[in-house]
Amino acid sequence: MNDPVVAKRPAGSGDTGAERGVAAAPTASEAPIPPTPEAPVTTKAPHVRPGDRIFRGLATGSGVFIVVLIGAIGLFLILQAIPSLGLDNVNFLTSREWNTTDPTNLRFGILDLTLVTVVVALVALLIAMPIALGIALFLTQYAPRRLARPFAYVIDLLAAVPSIVFGLWGLFVLGPVLFPFSEWLIANLGWIPIFAKGNVNVQLGGTIFTAGIVVAVMILPIITAVSREVFERTPTMHVEGAIALGATKWEVVRTTVLPFGKAGYVSASMLGLGRALGETIAVAIILSTATSSFGWSLFDGGSTFASKIALAAPEFNDARSAGAYIAAGLVLFVLTFVVNAIARSIVAGHKEYE
Amino acid sequence: MSTNLADPQRLATPPTFQSVSVNRRIKNGIATALVWGAFLVAIIPLVWVLYTVVQRGFPVILDGDWWQKSMSGLLARQQGGGAYHAIYGTLVQGLVCAVISVPIGIMIAIYLVEYGGRSRLSKATTFMVDILTGVPSIVAALFVYTVWITTFGLGRSALAVSLALVLLMVPVIVRTTEEMLKIVPDELREASYALGIPKWKTIVKIVIPTALSGILTGIMLALARVMGETAPVLVLAAYAPFINYNLFDGPMASLPLMMVNERNNPTAAGFDRIWGAAITLVVLITLFNLLATVISRALAPKTK
Numbered sequence: 001m002n003d004p005v006v007a008k009r010p011a012g013s014g015d016t017g018a019e020r021g022v023a024a025a026p027t028a029s030e031a032p033i034p035p036t037p038e039a040p041v042t043t044k045a046p047h048v049r050p051g052d053r054i055f056r057g058l059a060t061g062s063g064v065f066i067v068v069l070i071g072a073i074g075l076f077l078i079l080q081a082i083p084s085l086g087l088d089n090v091n092f093l094t095s096r097e098w099n100t101t102d103p104t105n106l107r108f109g110i111l112d113l114t115l116v117t118v119v120v121a122l123v124a125l126l127i128a129m130p131i132a133l134g135i136a137l138f139l140t141q142y143a144p145r146r147l148a149r150p151f152a153y154v155i156d157l158l159a160a161v162p163s164i165v166f167g168l169w170g171l172f173v174l175g176p177v178l179f180p181f182s183e184w185l186i187a188n189l190g191w192i193p194i195f196a197k198g199n200v201n202v203q204l205g206g207t208i209f210t211a212g213i214v215v216a217v218m219i220l221p222i223i224t225a226v227s228r229e230v231f232e233r234t235p236t237m238h239v240e241g242a243i244a245l246g247a248t249k250w251e252v253v254r255t256t257v258l259p260f261g262k263a264g265y266v267s268a269s270m271l272g273l274g275r276a277l278g279e280t281i282a283v284a285i286i287l288s289t290a291t292s293s294f295g296w297s298l299f300d301g302g303s304t305f306a307s308k309i310a311l312a313a314p315e316f317n318d319a320r321s322a323g324a325y326i327a328a329g330l331v332l333f334v335l336t337f338v339v340n341a342i343a344r345s346i347v348a349g350h351k352e353y354e
Numbered sequence: 355m356s357t358n359l360a361d362p363q364r365l366a367t368p369p370t371f372q373s374v375s376v377n378r379r380i381k382n383g384i385a386t387a388l389v390w391g392a393f394l395v396a397i398i399p400l401v402w403v404l405y406t407v408v409q410r411g412f413p414v415i416l417d418g419d420w421w422q423k424s425m426s427g428l429l430a431r432q433q434g435g436g437a438y439h440a441i442y443g444t445l446v447q448g449l450v451c452a453v454i455s456v457p458i459g460i461m462i463a464i465y466l467v468e469y470g471g472r473s474r475l476s477k478a479t480t481f482m483v484d485i486l487t488g489v490p491s492i493v494a495a496l497f498v499y500t501v502w503i504t505t506f507g508l509g510r511s512a513l514a515v516s517l518a519l520v521l522l523m524v525p526v527i528v529r530t531t532e533e534m535l536k537i538v539p540d541e542l543r544e545a546s547y548a549l550g551i552p553k554w555k556t557i558v559k560i561v562i563p564t565a566l567s568g569i570l571t572g573i574m575l576a577l578a579r580v581m582g583e584t585a586p587v588l589v590l591a592a593y594a595p596f597i598n599y600n601l602f603d604g605p606m607a608s609l610p611l612m613m614v615n616e617r618n619n620p621t622a623a624g625f626d627r628i629w630g631a632a633i634t635l636v637v638l639i640t641l642f643n644l645l646a647t648v649i650s651r652a653l654a655p656k657t658k
Contacts, residue, residue, distance in 0.1 A: 055554030059465035062458055063479040066524070070482045073493070073521075076500040134392020142389050151393065158400050160639055162582025164610045165632050168617075169403045217399045224396075248378055250385035271488065278490020281584035281610070285617070306492045306585070313495070313589040319504055329496040333489065340488035344481065 077330040084323025092327065096293040098308070100321040108324040110305070110331055115294045116208065117304040117332075120283060121276035123212025124219055129269050131216075132223035136265070139224070140231040141253055152228065159221035167285035170214035175205020175286070182209060182299060198299030199290040206288030209298040214286060215279050219272035226271060230264025230353055231257055263350050270343030274336045280306035305332040404636070411633030414626045420634075424607075425595035431621040437631055439597040443608035444638065447512050447591075448581045450601060451519035456573055458520070459527030460562075466528070467535040468557055487525040494521040495589040502590070510591055512598075512606040518586035523576045530572025534565035567653035574646030578639040584610035609635040 087106045090097050095109020139152050182202050189195040200206055238256040247255060284307035294302050303311070309325045309332075316322040347353055374382075414420060423436035462479065470476025498518040502508050538561050546556040562569070592605035593615045600606075607615075609631045616627040 049552045049554075052552050052554045055557070056469055059461050059469050060475070062461035063465040063470065063475055065458065066462055066486065066528075067475070067478050067482045069521070070485055072501075073489070073497045076497055076505070077493075080500045080504060131392045131395055134389045135396055138389045138393045142386065143393075154400065155393075155396060158396070160578060160643060161400070161403055162584070162610065162635055162639065164582065164584045164613055165403060165407060165636065168613065168628060168632060169406050173402070173406050217396075220396055246374075248374060248382040250382040251378070253385070274488040278488070278492065280490060280492040281588070281614075285614075306490055309492050309496065310585055310588050313499075314592070316499070316589075322499075322504070326496055326500060329493050333493045336488050336490055336493070337485055340485055341481075344484050 073333065074330075077326055077333060080319075080323055081327035081330050082323075084320050085327055087320060088324070098303075098324075100312075100324045103318045103320040106320060106324055108327075110328055112293050113303060113305050113308055113328060114331070115296075116287075116300075116302040117277055117306075117335075119294075119296075119298075120208050120211050120215060120279075120287075120304055121273055123208060123298065124215035124276040125269060125273050127213060127216035128219050128223055128272060132220050132227060132268070132272070133265060135220070135224045136227035136231055137253060137257070139228050141249070141257060155221055155224050158217065163218060163279065163282045164285070166214050166218055167282035170210055170282060170286045171205060174214065175210050178210055178213070179203055179205060182207065186299060193296050194298050196295070196297040196299070198297040198301065199292045199295060200288040200299070200301030202299050204288055206286055206301050207299045208287070208302070211283050211286045212298070214282055215276050218279060218282065219275045222275055223268045223272040226268035227261065227265045230261040230268070233353060234260045260352070263346050264353055267343045267346040270339055270346070274339040274343065277304075277339065278306055278332060278336050279304075280310050283307045284310045305329070305335075407629065407633050407636055410625075410629035411631075414630030415633055415637075420630060424597050425612075425627075426597070428595070430619045431623055433623045433626070435627075437609065437612060437627070437634055439594065440607040440609045440612040440631060441634060441638070442597060442599075443512065443591075443606045443611070444581050444635070446601065447515050447519065447587070447606075447608060448577050450513065450516040451523055451580055452573065452577050454516065455520045455523040455527055455576070459524045459576075460531050460569065462524070462528045463531035463535055464557060466532050468553070468561070483525045483528050486521065487529070489521065491518075491522055491583050491585040492589070494518045495586040497521070498586070499589055509603060510605070511603055512591055512601045514590040515586050515606075515608075516601075518590055519580040519583060522583060522586075523580045526576035526579060527569075527572055530575070531565070531569050534568035534572070535561060537568075538564045567650045570653065571646040571650040574642050574649065578642040578646075581642070582610065582635060582639055584614065587611045588614060609638070 084106060085092055088108060089105060090107045090109050092109055094111055095107070096112040097107045097109055098112070099105075099107045135155060139148050139155070143151050179202065182205075185195045186197050186202065190197060198207060234257045238260065239252055242252040242256050283304050287303060287307055288301035289303060289311075290301035294300050305328050309329055312325055316325070417436075419434060420436040420438075421441070422438055423434075424439035425435045425437075426439075428435045462483070466476055466479060470479065495518045498514055498521070502514045502517065503510065508514070542560055542564060543556055546560045547553070551559070587608050587610055591608070591611065593611050594605035594607050598604050598606045612631045613628050613635075616624045616631070618624075619627070
C-alpha cells in the first residue's frame with residue numbers, strides 16, 4: 001500500500017525501474033521538498049494502480065466465491081429436496097421404509113440410513129482412534145528421529161489409495177478372512193445384541209463389521225496427521241521439566257504431551273468421524289443390501305446415506321425420485337457440516353496450537 | 355526435542371537417585387510396545403491392499419493391449435480389451451478439473467494470505483474452506499447434479515464430473531498454497547515494495563515464484579486425490595465401453611467407473627478388468643505423487 005511513496009521520491013528514482021524513471025523525471029524539477037514526502041502523499045487518497053485493484057478484486061472475489069459456494073450447496077439441495085419431501089407418504093425422519101420406484105407414491109424415511117451410517121462411522125472411529133493415537137505418539141515421540149519422516153510418509157500413503165480400491169479389497173479379501181472370526185463371534189457372543197446374527201449372509205462379508213474396519217483404515221491417516229501436528233507443538237519446557245523430575249518416557253507422554261494435545265486429538269477424531277460419515281464408494285461396495293431393517297447387530301447389512309445415493313445415482317431419471325435421494329444427501333451434508341464445524345471450533349478455541 | 359533419557363545418566367558424579375521402580379518400568383515398557391504396535395498394525399492393511407492389487411492386477415496390465423485398446427465390442431465374458439478409454443477419461447476429467455481449480459484455489463490462498471488479514475470475510479473464507487474439505491464427495495456430486503442436470507437441464511457429461519471434482523480439489527489447493535505463501539519471508543515483499551513494484555506484481559513475480567515448488571506439489575497431490583474419486587463419476591457420467599473424446603456430451607469411461615461397472619460382471623474376464631483398472635489407477639496416482647516430489651526437488655528455492 002505504501003509503494004506510491006517510493007514512486008514520488010526523486011532521490012532514489014534511479015532504482016525504481018525504467019518505466020518509473022521516465023515518469024519521475026518531470027516531478028524532479030519541482031521537488032526540492034524531499035524531507036517529508038510522506039505527509040502529502042498519505043493525506044491524499046492513495047493512488048491505487050488499476051492492476052492492483054483488479055488483482056485485489058479477483059482475490060477477494062475468490063474468497064467470496066467459496067463462501068457463496070457452500071451456501072449454494074445447501075440452498076440447491078434444499079430447493080430440490082422440498083418438492084419430494086412434500087410428496088413423501090411416510091415420515092421422513094422416523095420411517096425405515098425407502099421406496100422411490102413409483103414417483104406417484106414416494107415412501108422414504110431416513111431412520112435406517114441414519115442408524116447404519118452412524119454405526120459404521122462409530123465402529124470405524126472406535127477402531128481408528130486408539131491406533132491413530134498410538135501412531136501419532138510413535139511418530140512424534142518414539143520413532144527414531146531420522147525415520148520419523150519416512151514413517152509419516154508411509155501412513156500418508158494410506159490416504160493416497162483410492163477408496164474404491166479399499167472397497168474392493170474389503171469385499172474380496174478382508175471379508176472372507178474375517179468370516180471365521182465373525183462366525184465365532186455370532187456363535188459364542190450372539191446373545192449380545194451387537195453380535196447377533198444379522199440380516200445378511202455373513203459368509204459374503206458384506207456386514208457393518210467389515211465396512212467399519214475398512215473405513216477405520218481409511219480415516220487413520222487424517223486422525224494421525226492432525227494429532228501429530230498438535231503433539232509436535234508440545235512445549236519443550238514441559239517435556240524437559242518432566243524429564244528433570246525423573247519421569248520415564250511414558251510418564252513424559254502422559255503428563256505433558258497428552259494433556260497438551262488432548263483437544264487437538266479430539267478435534268482430529270471429529271474430522272475422522274466426518275470422513276467416516278461421508279465415505280461413499282468403499283461402503284457402497286462392501287455393504288450387502290438387506291431386505292429387513294437394521295437390528296443393531298454388527299453383522300447386519302444395509303445402506304448408509306452415501307452408499308444409498310451412490311448405488312441409486314445411475315438410475316436418477318425422475319425428478320421426484322431423485323429428490324428423495326437429494327433429501328438424504330442434504331441430511332448427510334448437514335451432519336458432516338456440524339461434525340466438521342465442531343472439530344474446527346475445538347482447535348480454534350486453543351490459541352497454543354497456532 | 356531433547357527427550358533423550360540418556361543425557362541425565364552421563365553426569366560427572368554418579369546419580370544420587372534410586373533407579374526407576376519395576377512398576378514404572380513395566381508401564382513404560384507396555385506403553386512403548388503399544389505405540390510401536392499401533393504403527394505396525396497400520397502398516398498391515400497398506401501392505402495387504404497394495405499386495406492384493408499388484409498380485410491380481412499386474413498380469414493384466416502387462417498385456418500391451420491393455421494400454422492401447424478399449425472394451426468396445428467385447429462381450430462381458432470375453433478376455434482381452436484394454437483400459438485405454440478409461441485412462442483417457444480419468445486423465446482428462448482430472449486435468450479439466452485442475453484447469454478450473456488451480457486459479458480459483460491459488461487466488462483464494464492469495465486473498466487469505468496477502469489481502470484478507472483478520473477481516474470477517476477472511477475468517478469466513480477460512481472456515482468455509484475447512485468445511486469444503488470435509489464435504490463428502492457424494493454430496494459434491496449431488497450438488498452438481500442439482501445445478502447442472504436438474505436446474506440447467508444439461509446432460510450427464512465428463513465436464514459435470516470435472517465440476518464436481520473442482521469442489522473437492524479447491525480446498526486442498528487452498529490449504530497447501532496458503533501454507534506455502536505464509537512461509538515466504540516478508541523481507542522479499544518489502545524489498546519489492548521498496549523498489550516501487552505494485553503489490554499485485556510483487557505477488558505474481560516475487561511471492562508466487564518463491565513458493566512455486568510447494569504450490570505445484572500441492573496441486574499434484576490434489577490431482578492424485580481427485581483422480582481416484584468414484585462418487586462423482588458414478589452420479590454424473592454414464593459408462594461407455596468405447597473411447598469418447600467429447601468432454602461435453604455422451605458417456606465417458608474412467609477407471610473407477612470401469613471398476614464399478616465390471617463388478618456386475620461375474621466372469622473371470624470381469625474380475626481381471628477390475629483389478630487391472632485398480633492397479634492402473636494406483637500406478638497413475640503413484641506417478642502423480644512421484645511427479646510432485648520431482649517438481650518440488652527441482653524447483654525448490656536455492657539456499658546457500
